Amino acid sequence: MIKNLILRGVSSYSPELNSQVGPLTKVNMFYGQNGTGKTTIGNYLQDPADLLYHQCQTQPASAEREVLVYNHIFMEANFQASSQAGIFTLNEGNIEAEKELEAAELALKQVLTEHHAEVAAGNAFGDSQKANKADMLDQLWALKKPFETGPLRYCLVGPNTKERLGDKLRDIALVTSGEDFTALATEAEQLQSAGDTELPAIPTLRFAEGEVEASPLLSEVISGSGDSYLSALITDLGNSDWVKHALEFHEREQCPFCQQALPAGFYDEIRKVFDKTYEQRVSQLKALKNRYDGGVARLRGQSQRAEYRAPEYQALLARLDALFTQNIQELAAKLASPSMVITLESTEALLSEINALIAEDQQKIDAFNLKVKDKKTHLENIKTRFWNCFRASCDTVITSARKVHSELGVKKEEKRKLADEIRIKAQVHRDAIALSRAKITNIDQSIDSINTSLAVLGLKGFLVVREEGELPRYKLQRPEQQAGVFKTLSEGEKTLISFLYFLEVCNGELDENGSKLKSERIIVIDDPISSLSHNYIYDIASMIHRRVLSPKERFKQVFILTHNLFFFHEMLKHLKKSDEFSLFRITKAAHSVITPMKATDVQNDYQSFWQAIKDAQAGRTSATVIPNMMRNILEYYFTFVHRQDVLHEALVALADEDADFKALYRYVNRESHADAVNLTDFGEIEPAHYVERFRQVFVRTGFEEHYDKMMGVVG
Numbered sequence: 001m002i003k004n005l006i007l008r009g010v011s012s013y014s015p016e017l018n019s020q021v022g023p024l025t026k027v028n029m030f031y032g033q034n035g036t037g038k039t040t041i042g043n044y045l046q047d048p049a050d051l052l053y054h055q056c057q058t059q060p061a062s063a064e065r066e067v068l069v070y071n072h073i074f075m076e077a078n079f080q081a082s083s084q085a086g087i088f089t090l091n092e093g094n095i096e097a098e099k100e101l102e103a104a105e106l107a108l109k110q111v112l113t114e115h116h117a118e119v120a121a122g123n124a125f126g127d128s129q130k131a132n133k134a135d136m137l138d139q140l141w142a143l144k145k146p147f148e149t150g151p152l153r154y155c156l157v158g159p160n161t162k163e164r165l166g167d168k169l170r171d172i173a174l175v176t177s178g179e180d181f182t183a184l185a186t187e188a189e190q191l192q193s194a195g196d197t198e199l200p201a202i203p204t205l206r207f208a209e210g211e212v213e214a215s216p217l218l219s220e221v222i223s224g225s226g227d228s229y230l231s232a233l234i235t236d237l238g239n240s241d242w243v244k245h246a247l248e249f250h251e252r253e254q255c256p257f258c259q260q261a262l263p264a265g266f267y268d269e270i271r272k273v274f275d276k277t278y279e280q281r282v283s284q285l286k287a288l289k290n291r292y293d294g295g296v297a298r299l300r301g302q303s304q305r306a307e308y309r310a311p312e313y314q315a316l317l318a319r320l321d322a323l324f325t326q327n328i329q330e331l332a333a334k335l336a337s338p339s340m341v342i343t344l345e346s347t348e349a350l351l352s353e354i355n356a357l358i359a360e361d362q363q364k365i366d367a368f369n370l371k372v373k374d375k376k377t378h379l380e381n382i383k384t385r386f387w388n389c390f391r392a393s394c395d396t397v398i399t400s401a402r403k404v405h406s407e408l409g410v411k412k413e414e415k416r417k418l419a420d421e422i423r424i425k426a427q428v429h430r431d432a433i434a435l436s437r438a439k440i441t442n443i444d445q446s447i448d449s450i451n452t453s454l455a456v457l458g459l460k461g462f463l464v465v466r467e468e469g470e471l472p473r474y475k476l477q478r479p480e481q482q483a484g485v486f487k488t489l490s491e492g493e494k495t496l497i498s499f500l501y502f503l504e505v506c507n508g509e510l511d512e513n514g515s516k517l518k519s520e521r522i523i524v525i526d527d528p529i530s531s532l533s534h535n536y537i538y539d540i541a542s543m544i545h546r547r548v549l550s551p552k553e554r555f556k557q558v559f560i561l562t563h564n565l566f567f568f569h570e571m572l573k574h575l576k577k578s579d580e581f582s583l584f585r586i587t588k589a590a591h592s593v594i595t596p597m598k599a600t601d602v603q604n605d606y607q608s609f610w611q612a613i614k615d616a617q618a619g620r621t622s623a624t625v626i627p628n629m630m631r632n633i634l635e636y637y638f639t640f641v642h643r644q645d646v647l648h649e650a651l652v653a654l655a656d657e658d659a660d661f662k663a664l665y666r667y668v669n670r671e672s673h674a675d676a677v678n679l680t681d682f683g684e685i686e687p688a689h690y691v692e693r694f695r696q697v698f699v700r701t702g703f704e705e706h707y708d709k710m711m712g713v714v715g
Helices: 038-046 072-079 095-147 162-170 181-194 208-214 231-237 240-246 266-273 276-303 311-336 348-373 375-393 395-440 444-456 491-507 534-549 565-575 605-617 623-640 644-657 659-669 676-681 687-701 704-711
Strands: 004-007 019-021 027-032 057-059 067-070 463-467 473-477 522-526 557-562 581-588 592-597
Touching: 004 038, 019 592, 027 038, 027 565, 038 067, 038 072, 038 522, 038 557, 067 072, 067 491, 072 491, 095 162, 095 375, 095 395, 162 375, 181 348, 181 375, 208 276, 208 348, 276 311, 311 348, 348 375, 375 395, 444 491, 491 534, 522 534, 534 557, 534 565, 557 565, 605 623, 605 687, 605 704, 623 644, 623 687, 644 659, 644 687, 687 704
Parallel strands: 027 557, 027 581, 067 522, 522 557
Antiparallel strands: 004 019, 004 057, 463 473, 581 592
């Protein structure tokens, strides 16, 4: 049994969205006006393999269903020729063969039940596989989410659906990779933000002035000469630096301590202590300090550049700066007291450490700049590495899902093998059925059945007769005409005879060796009264009930489609005797829409006219139906209440007041038998405008309450 139908991209059904019909039951009846998409359902069920229906589905799918469809295709296929294929039905005859047939059919039915059970079980495992795959895809999609923003989002271009993402990962071999997404993101961001500009190099720190730190002069005691008689005293006191500084002050004749007069030539003797050699050494010391200060200032200025702002640089540069400060202070002290021995801290090791870090970063910059020169290639390389990394991160999910899929596949295969074994058993029973049927079937009973039905329906003047020849066939015959009879029939007669023939096909076989079970057939009846007068609607509905719906086990499933509300009512009376039927309503605006309906939703013709207006107003069906529905309502209602006079007066008044209303006035005034030319008067129909003018007719005639009731207006 078909549980659901999915229609898409065919006829008037949306090419973008699925139109799902279901859940379907044993008997399913569809009601909709002509042009809404009913026939498409029957055509699809008749030939689901046609490429026209490649976006449509039946759930569950099955290539073995026997679907018999009554529609215009059936009529053309069977009645355009001069004769029709004979229909083999059972008749009374060989009692033993009948018993054998009954036993074989019962056995086949039991085997088919087993087969259906195994197939259903196998399909259930298949559904579990699909659910397992869907769950895996959901998890993979969630793992992808963090990368949909940020520098790596370009890697995700392409697999923009869950299925495509799964296909992508399926094709990627699992490889061990030491890379991580953070490093890849950083690399990608650098390339993307850099544009086509290469990164600048980081200069190494060069400090030639570091030689000062090892100068021998720093460890030398710089003092005066020994030619003066004061040299020994100054040396003993160890105050040569103090005495040297004293010379910078104004010479005085008294001693600053005892205030006694100084000996003649005292200052000359002191100057002898600090000879030219001393002055040269001090000058060298000053030069060393100036050189060192200049080198430090230059290096400090260089270290302020943007290239050295990274934390790892700042820490080392802070230590270097502290070392410079310490050494500068030591040099200042030495210059102030040349006799002092100092030792400067070497900056060589710290500068080497900083330059090693610079060299390491410079390698990265050089590598990056090479990539900038061929940016596209390197971004693609990052993309490949990203997917390898992502595949590794998804491996747990994929491995788990594959394990479950494999286990379910084993169980599904077991069910398939069992189903195949049962199918072989079924063929044995089918052969027995074919053999038994061959003994007790003929086409004569179908001929009698069709002719009896024609007589009951009151159709006289033609009969179905057996055509002479090697193949068992029928043909239509009039007393005075034996060829081309079908072409002489009215449309109603053609519909009736073709439908009676279809009923015989449903209940018989076109092949005397046929072995299929009737109970497995799906019957589709599309508008069996499209060309009939209302006199035959009751008869056709009764035939469908007796020959298709009863007993309930006669056929597997039945679809009935109609545009005729009266026929819909008649069928509903029969369906209400069953507890397994579903009703659907088909409407069309931009596209066809199929919605379930209840038996209580079914209305008579007058009510359906009002419903059509409400559907058009809500956009559920085309606005072009509005004028015709309004005309039908006005004719029906005002004829019923015998007030055509007030209707005419109201229409004339409204036409005089509103030029837009004149088209509707002319349309109504020409009555329901007017031709289609009326429709050309309306142009582009605006539902709200026409509905308001329509309401005014009831207001002017004093029947506004009736309008509100039928349109569902809440007071």
